[in-house]
Amino acid sequence: MAEAVLARIAALYAIEKEIRGADAPARQTTRNERSRPLVAELERFLREQAARLSPGQRDGQGDRLSPEPLGWPHLVSRRWLR
Numbered sequence: 001m002a003e004a005v006l007a008r009i010a011a012l013y014a015i016e017k018e019i020r021g022a023d024a025p026a027r028q029t030t031r032n033e034r035s036r037p038l039v040a041e042l043e044r045f046l047r048e049q050a051a052r053l054s055p056g057q058r059d060g061q062g063d064r065l066s067p068e069p070l071g072w073p074h075l076v077s078r079r080w081l082r
Helices: 002-019 024-052 055-065 072-077
Strands: none
Touching (some): 002 024
């Protein structure tokens, strides 16, 4: 699972590398068109993985796998992805 998450994050970093130096409106447009779908897929993946845990595992790991403790609301609601 870690490799799958890291691959998705690497894709986001690759987009950021491509748009580095572009003006703010161009960066925001690219983020909305290319990054937003990747972030939505990452959230879906994390929620799906957390839901697959058994109740016993959920007590120990489910909260850590859930997007909220990872700062998800902050990531998707702040200026990076408006």
